Amino acid sequence: MRLATTVSMAAAVLLGVSAGQVNASGEKLFTDNNCNGCHYTQGPAREKTIDDQLAKKGPELWYAGSKFQQAWLQGWLADPKPIRPLKYNSLTEKNPADHPKLAAADAGAVTDYLMTLTSSEVVKGAAGKGNKMKGKMLFMGKKPKMPCKACHQYPKKKKVLGGLSGPSLVDANKRLNPDWIYAYMMKPKVFKPIKMMPVFTGVLSKKHVQNVITYIGSFK
Numbered sequence: 001m002r003l004a005t006t007v008s009m010a011a012a013v014l015l016g017v018s019a020g021q022v023n024a025s026g027e028k029l030f031t032d033n034n035c036n037g038c039h040y041t042q043g044p045a046r047e048k049t050i051d052d053q054l055a056k057k058g059p060e061l062w063y064a065g066s067k068f069q070q071a072w073l074q075g076w077l078a079d080p081k082p083i084r085p086l087k088y089n090s091l092t093e094k095n096p097a098d099h100p101k102l103a104a105a106d107a108g109a110v111t112d113y114l115m116t117l118t119s120s121e122v123v124k125g126a127a128g129k130g131n132k133m134k135g136k137m138l139f140m141g142k143k144p145k146m147p148c149k150a151c152h153q154y155p156k157k158k159k160v161l162g163g164l165s166g167p168s169l170v171d172a173n174k175r176l177n178p179d180w181i182y183a184y185m186m187k188p189k190v191f192k193p194i195k196m197m198p199v200f201t202g203v204l205s206k207k208h209v210q211n212v213i214t215y216i217g218s219f220k
């Protein structure tokens with residue numbers, strides 16, 4: 001084993017990040033394609049102030065393997081489509097839809113690498129099985145009054161409705177790991193110390209969160 005690999009795996013263990021098999025070629029492709037110019041890949045969260053957040057050119061990827069579903073990630077890297085309706089860190093400009101694209105073969109290797117970047121704060125099975133109808137009431141801001149839809153797009157039959165300030169949740173059932181959503185909503189400080197989304201801990205119960213995740217997971 002190369003020394004660099006040994007060191008980075010030891011560092012991963014020290015950081016509490018589960019040390020998967022680091023995919024060297026995917027990691028190299030990530031640097032070669034300058035992905036690290038806009039994304040950081042080592043936790044814990046580095047942004048401490050609003051200015052830190054605004055200085056970032058793209059979302060942090062240090063927990064990508066816990067956040068994303070592998071098949072979606074591979075497809076998206078080869079053919080990226082806007083996730084946030086608005087430009088990153090903007091509340092007025094439209095998403096320019098200009099994310100760098102990887103060749104299909106490289107997308108697989110980079111995905112394998114990104115899937116090794118996990119957070120031990122994400123617990124398998126945590127999202128549980130909630131009540132979809134109750135989750136829908138919550139999402140729509142009926143009961144309790146938490147209008148997720150004010151900031152997130154969601155599908156209704158063939159239409160897309162909802163607000164633009166947060167990432168679209170239209171394909172969240174294929175894109176996101178429900179157990180990551182649970183950890184993200186219950187432990188905001190770990191994943192997003194600088195809040196762009198309201199904090200729901202202490203406001204929503206564990207059951208509320210499981211219900212809304214079950215609703216989001218039902219999007220087709």
Ligand code: HEC
Pocket residue numbers: 030033034035036037038039057058059060061064077081082083084088095099100101102110
């Ligand atoms: C010029 C800056 C820039 C570069 C270079 C770049 N990205 Fe991105 N990346 C972004 C932005 C901005 C977004 C948010 C896009 C959106 O919401 O539609 C993003 C989103 C992503 C996402 C989804 C993250 C999330 O939390 O929604 C992944 C995965 C990703 N990029 C991987 C890569 C990889 C792999 C490369 C190298 C091939 C790369 N990026 C190169 C700026 C960049």
Ligand code: HEC
Pocket residue numbers: 139146147148149150151152165166167181184192194195196197198200212
């Ligand atoms: C005031 C606007 C606002 C409200 C209300 C809101 N969100 Fe968000 N949400 C955001 C923003 C902005 C982000 C992106 C945060 C970031 O990357 O810093 C986000 C991120 C998310 C994500 C992660 C998406 C991704 O791709 O990274 C999920 C899941 C989510 N919100 C679910 C919810 C749910 C469920 C509710 C209702 C209980 C809700 N949000 C209410 C603005 C909002």
